[in-house]
Amino acid sequence: MSVTVEDLLKLPSLGGARVAAGKSGLKKVVTSISVLEYANPQMLNDDLFPGDFYGGEIAITGFINAREDVPLQLATIRRLYEGGEVGLILYYVGIFLKDIAPEVAALADELGFVLICMPKNRMDLRYSEVITEVMHAIISEQKRDTYLVGEMLERFGYLPESQRTVESVVRMLSDRLRCSLFLVDSRFRPVNLAVWPQAGESSMEELEQFYGGEAPGASKEMERLPSGRWVFCAPVKDADNAGLTLFLVREDKKLHAQLCLQAAEAVRLFIGVWSRGYGNVGTGELLKAILNDEPVKMRRLAEIFRIDVKSIHHMLLLLPRKKKEERNLERKVRHASTFLEQYYDICIAGIHQGKGVVFTGQERTRMEQEQILEAFYEEGDKEMRLISCPGLENTAQVRSAFLLCTEYAEEAGCIFPCRHILTGSELEFAGVCRQILDAGEKAILEKTACLKGLEEQDEELYKTLETFLLDADSNIARTADLLYVHKNTIKYRVGKLHEFFRFRIQKMPEAGRLYDAAAVLRLLRDSSLSKRTKESGEV
The missing domain is CATH 1.10.10.2840 (PucR C-terminal helix-turn-helix domain)
Incomplete structure (x- = not known):
């Protein structure tokens, strides 16, 4: 059994608290707790979330910097949810934050994001009491429950779809076991890695030297590296992937071999359920690595295919207008790639989360981008709604644009029903309109x-x-x-x-x-x- 939000409410320090919203998320697993109070609310939204959060965390806040800014509170909750956070514990309600706004409660209910309100009008409450008891409950349960696979799969299931990536899995396992994880292919090229603690140094080079640049084909007992670190390795194989190896590196002491094997099994099961074929070499995997924000894998694949991902400046999304058109999506994406290769230097295409995606680079023609897309649409793809996101400067902006499409494509189609080619700016505008309705x-x-x-x-x-x-x-x-x-x-x-x-x-x-x-x-x-x-x- 894992510690859930519902379990935390039984702790003495939360005895006077009440669930204000998001009750459908009470069964979610809690793996850690943190405090979120920032002097710069804009930094909170633009720079921190969701990248540093990988599921299962509950946060304490007083919304002090956003106490009169309901749209910012809504945006913050959405960012936390996107990062896999399970809820917020609100302090000092009635003092700084006068009350929980109805629209904030409604959004939390919609997302299953638990809002726990500490007793109102109490300035004497301390964060440290809740933090101490929550962490004690989590660590005690982790010592009792050593069935890691079941816990991880349960947590994966609660993650938003955009966070169901191998990158997230590796980070969650790293936090759970308090060790560094390195997922490499047969030639010792890193596919994913997570260093623990995050302020620590990667031991990837030391691993490569220790094993002579070739990943072992079978599990090995924990060994001592020259630096004094302990390392365990286990293969991660199934019928679809190319054969990967997981290394677990602990700074201070050995990990139990059974936990290490379970970590490898958790990665294998995740790949089998949500990321089949992970590790196989193909431009489709490069596309997924870019959209999933998996930098290590992205750099490795870009090097293999000799593609400069920095030269990607435009993303075209193909969305089926009707359910029956989804079965033709793969053919449509191939056609889009073939058509656009006439006009652009690079062209990477694939399907991600039910949407056709085509990345392009520098134009090779004097034709304007709008004219090229109109020609493509008129040639026969009128069954698809196109979303054009130009001017992308880095892969972070690419991922942000894709998430924007996932979130607000329906709203943009409603506001602009006569436009068969939507732009990223129109999706942003639709998002602002949606937030006004939410407010x-x-x-x-x-x-x-x-x-x-x-x-x-x-x-x-x-x-x-x-x-x-x-x-x-x-x-x-x-x-x-x-x-x-x-x-x-x-x-x-x-x-x-x-x-x-x-x-x-x-x-x-x-x-x-x-x-x-x-x-x-x-x-x-x-x-x-x-x-x-x-x-x-x-x-």
């Missing part, structure tokens, strides 16, 4: 107040404004085509809109406010998305 009725009313009178008084005029701004790029002829009316009719309606608002509706920054409000209202009207909002009690 609740007050935020929605504030954002859409500028259109309230028009929407209620003249539905036809409002429809013209919405189409003009969101679908036609403020083009009168295009608006007329979309609404199936003469362009003189649109000119007349646009004039009426000028009179209503007392400014030209193309004039910035005024037009920007109208554009944002129209997008939020369109998103709110979508039946599936608004239903999700209403069920969470936000509107």
Whole structure:
């Protein structure tokens, strides 16, 4: 048995606490605890999460720096959840943070992210009491429960899909066993590694010298390295991967051989369930390494294929519009790769999490990127929605863009239904609109107040404004085509809109406010998305 969030609530230090939201996550396993209070809230969101978290951690916070910033609280919870965190223990509610906002509770319920509220209006509560008891409970249980495979598989199952990577598995095992892990191929090239403690030094070079650059083909008992470290190695093989070896290196003392073998088995099972064929050489694996943010594996594969991943500046995603088109996705991705190779220096293509992905580098033509994609779409891929993410400077931005697509593609399709090629910027905009809906009725009313009178008084005029701004790029002829009316009719309606608002509706920054409000209202009207909002009690 592992320690769960539910178990922690039985500790004396949490005796007066209550679960404020996220009760569906009470069965999640807790492996550690930390304190999250930062002087710079923006750094908290942009630089820390989710990279340093690999599942199972619960955090203590007072939301002191974000006590009056509900959108930042929502963004922080999303980042923590993306990193595999199981919940937050909130201190000093009623003092710094006046109360838990309804939209924060609704998001936690939606994600199964547990919010534990310590007794309100208590300034005498200390973080250290909870930290001490939680860590004692975790360490005591780890000593009793030595069935590592079951614990790891349970934790893997609770991770968000974007975190179900071998990189995460290796880091979680490293933290659990308090040792460094090195996963290498048959030629001793590193596939994944996790150094423990993170401030320590990698012993990869020492391992390679000790074993003569060739990974052993069978498990070996723990051996002493010249540096005094202890090392254990075990093969990680199944029917699909190319044959990997896992090394476990401990600084101070031997690890029990059974735990080492279980660690290797946990990696093997993870690869078999969620990452079949891991370790096989193929450009598809390079694509996955980039999107999963696995730097060691990415560098190794890039070297094998002689591909400069730094030259990747554009990502094209192919999303099936209909369920039946998913079976054609592999063929569509191959076609996209063949087509785009005519115009770009490098082209890596594959399928990841049910989405077609194509990476391209420098253009070899004077044609603009938009023209190339329009030509590709017109050639026959109208069954797919395309998402174009240009201007990517590094693989971190590539992964961020992919996660943005995973999170907000549905919302972007709702706001821009007439656009068959969406951009990364439009996904970001859709994400902002979604967050306004998540923030609740007050935020929605504030954002859409500028259109309230028009929407209620003249539905036809409002429809013209919405189409003009969101679908036609403020083009009168295009608006007329979309609404199936003469362009003189649109000119007349646009004039009426000028009179209503007392400014030209193309004039910035005024037009920007109208554009944002129209997008939020369109998103709110979508039946599936608004239903999700209403069920969470936000509107």
